[in-house]
Amino acid sequence: MAIEIERKFLVVADDWKQLALPVFMRQGYLSSQPGRVVRVRIEDQSAVLTIKGKTTGISRGEWEYPIPLADAKELLDGLCEQPLIEKNRYRIAIDDVIWEVDEFFGENAGLVVAEVELYDAEQAFVKPAWVGVEVSHDHRYANANLFKHPYSHW
Secondary structure, three states: OEEEEEEEEEEOOOHHHHHOOOEEEEEEEEEEEOOEEEEEEEEOOEEEEEEEEOOEOOEEEEEEEEEOHHHHHHHHHHOOEEEEEEEEEEEEEEOOEEEEEEEEOHHHOOOEEEEEEOOOOOOOOOOOOOEEEEOOOOHHHOHHHHOOOOHHHO
């Protein structure tokens, strides 16, 4: 089992946009229940099925499998809970970590969050100036919640 250790922050400036090119993503959920999230994601021309377990602190089990692009499109359009999450993702390397900045569209437009995946919950990392308050423990910012309770409705 792989373990995802992730911290999430709000983004407070646009400086990050000059550091990477965007990749468009569409994702949907076959299950969005806490403790058993099953997600389908298309990123560029590849697709994955991801299963995430119960979150404990900032860690949870995560399993990810490549799937055929055509299958992912069928799942997103026919089986996933609606609406789908659409966003641009920017990957930015700073020191020994990769920051993933997500710029959301649709009902979540205006929301920009940055995530950093760590090897250890206590791992030190440099927080860029464009990273603001931490929202790791605020479940409203989880993608699996944003399609049910969009940012524009808060």
